[in-house]
Amino acid sequence: MNLFVYGSLRAGRKYHHFLEGAPLVADRAWTRGLLYDTGLGYPAMIPGRGIVRGEVYRVDRDRLKRIDRLEDFYGPGDPRNTYERVVRTVFTPLGPLSCFLYLYVDKDRLRAHGRRIRNGVWNE
Numbered sequence: 527m528n529l530f531v532y533g534s535l536r537a538g539r540k541y542h543h544f545l546e547g548a549p550l551v552a553d554r555a556w557t558r559g560l561l562y563d564t565g566l567g568y569p570a571m572i573p574g575r576g577i578v579r580g581e582v583y584r585v586d587r588d589r590l591k592r593i594d595r596l597e598d599f600y601g602p603g604d605p606r607n608t609y610e611r612v613v614r615t616v617f618t619p620l621g622p623l624s625c626f627l628y629l630y631v632d633k634d635r636l637r638a639h640g641r642r643i644r645n646g647v648w649n650e
Contacts, residue, residue, distance in 0.1 A: 537550075579646045597628045
Protein backbone atom coordinates (compact mmCIF):
# COMPACT_ATOMS: atom_id res chain seq x y z
CA MET A 527 0.00 0.00 0.00
CA ASN A 528 1.21 3.51 -0.75
CA LEU A 529 0.96 6.26 1.85
CA PHE A 530 1.34 9.96 1.00
CA VAL A 531 2.70 12.01 3.91
CA TYR A 532 2.86 15.81 4.02
CA GLY A 533 3.69 16.79 7.60
CA SER A 534 5.26 15.38 10.72
CA LEU A 535 5.73 11.93 9.12
CA ARG A 536 8.05 13.27 6.39
CA ALA A 537 11.78 12.54 6.44
CA GLY A 538 13.55 14.51 9.15
CA ARG A 539 10.32 15.39 10.95
CA LYS A 540 9.08 14.55 14.45
CA TYR A 541 7.17 11.33 13.65
CA HIS A 542 9.19 9.99 10.74
CA HIS A 543 10.29 7.09 12.96
CA PHE A 544 6.84 5.58 12.28
CA LEU A 545 8.06 5.07 8.69
CA GLU A 546 11.58 3.82 9.51
CA GLY A 547 12.23 0.78 7.33
CA ALA A 548 9.31 1.52 4.98
CA PRO A 549 10.50 1.82 1.38
CA LEU A 550 10.46 5.36 0.01
CA VAL A 551 8.57 5.34 -3.30
CA ALA A 552 8.88 9.04 -4.15
CA ASP A 553 10.46 11.91 -2.24
CA ARG A 554 8.86 14.50 -4.54
CA ALA A 555 5.13 13.99 -4.75
CA TRP A 556 2.02 16.15 -4.77
CA THR A 557 -1.73 15.94 -4.73
CA ARG A 558 -4.69 18.30 -4.85
CA GLY A 559 -5.76 19.83 -1.55
CA LEU A 560 -5.43 22.76 0.83
CA LEU A 561 -2.74 22.65 3.50
CA TYR A 562 -2.98 24.46 6.84
CA ASP A 563 -0.67 24.91 9.79
CA THR A 564 -2.78 24.05 12.82
CA GLY A 565 -0.47 25.91 15.21
CA LEU A 566 -0.31 22.69 17.24
CA GLY A 567 2.93 21.29 15.80
CA TYR A 568 1.42 19.54 12.81
CA PRO A 569 -0.34 20.44 9.57
CA ALA A 570 -3.72 19.41 8.26
CA MET A 571 -5.02 18.93 4.76
CA ILE A 572 -8.56 19.31 3.44
CA PRO A 573 -9.94 18.82 -0.07
CA GLY A 574 -9.39 21.71 -2.45
CA ARG A 575 -7.83 22.85 -5.71
CA GLY A 576 -4.42 23.78 -4.28
CA ILE A 577 -1.34 21.61 -4.26
CA VAL A 578 0.05 19.77 -1.24
CA ARG A 579 3.59 18.44 -1.51
CA GLY A 580 4.98 15.42 0.29
CA GLU A 581 6.50 11.96 0.04
CA VAL A 582 5.16 8.49 -0.75
CA TYR A 583 6.11 5.36 1.20
CA ARG A 584 5.14 1.73 0.78
CA VAL A 585 3.59 0.54 4.06
CA ASP A 586 2.17 -2.74 5.35
CA ARG A 587 -1.07 -3.14 7.32
CA ASP A 588 0.63 -3.19 10.73
CA ARG A 589 2.51 0.05 10.08
CA LEU A 590 -0.66 1.65 8.69
CA LYS A 591 -2.57 0.70 11.86
CA ARG A 592 0.11 2.35 14.03
CA ILE A 593 -0.09 5.50 11.91
CA ASP A 594 -3.91 5.39 12.11
CA ARG A 595 -3.57 5.61 15.90
CA LEU A 596 -1.14 8.52 15.62
CA GLU A 597 -3.58 10.35 13.32
CA ASP A 598 -6.63 9.58 15.51
CA PHE A 599 -8.29 7.58 12.74
CA TYR A 600 -10.62 4.94 14.24
CA GLY A 601 -12.31 3.80 11.04
CA PRO A 602 -14.22 5.26 8.11
CA GLY A 603 -16.76 7.83 9.28
CA ASP A 604 -16.09 7.25 13.00
CA PRO A 605 -17.19 10.39 14.92
CA ARG A 606 -13.98 10.24 17.03
CA ASN A 607 -11.76 10.73 13.94
CA THR A 608 -9.51 13.76 13.81
CA TYR A 609 -8.42 12.66 10.34
CA GLU A 610 -10.15 10.48 7.77
CA ARG A 611 -7.93 8.07 5.82
CA VAL A 612 -8.85 8.20 2.13
CA VAL A 613 -7.44 7.08 -1.21
CA ARG A 614 -6.38 9.80 -3.64
CA THR A 615 -4.28 10.12 -6.76
CA VAL A 616 -0.80 11.42 -6.01
CA PHE A 617 1.53 12.62 -8.74
CA THR A 618 5.20 11.60 -8.72
CA PRO A 619 8.13 11.51 -11.14
CA LEU A 620 7.16 7.84 -11.65
CA GLY A 621 3.67 8.85 -12.74
CA PRO A 622 0.36 8.99 -10.85
CA LEU A 623 -0.08 6.61 -7.90
CA SER A 624 -3.08 5.62 -5.84
CA CYS A 625 -2.23 6.41 -2.21
CA PHE A 626 -3.72 6.52 1.22
CA LEU A 627 -3.56 9.94 2.86
CA TYR A 628 -5.13 11.65 5.85
CA LEU A 629 -7.64 14.50 5.48
CA TYR A 630 -8.63 16.65 8.45
CA VAL A 631 -12.26 16.12 9.44
CA ASP A 632 -13.23 19.50 10.94
CA LYS A 633 -12.79 21.74 7.87
CA ASP A 634 -14.63 24.71 9.40
CA ARG A 635 -12.45 24.75 12.52
CA LEU A 636 -9.32 24.45 10.40
CA ARG A 637 -10.33 27.33 8.15
CA ALA A 638 -11.19 29.48 11.18
CA HIS A 639 -8.14 28.75 13.33
CA GLY A 640 -5.45 27.41 10.99
CA ARG A 641 -3.07 29.32 8.75
CA ARG A 642 -3.25 28.42 5.07
CA ILE A 643 0.07 27.29 3.57
CA ARG A 644 -0.20 28.43 -0.03
CA ASN A 645 3.00 26.82 -1.31
CA GLY A 646 1.81 23.39 -0.11
CA VAL A 647 4.91 22.64 1.98
CA TRP A 648 4.69 22.49 5.77
CA ASN A 649 7.79 23.43 7.73
CA GLU A 650 7.95 22.68 11.44
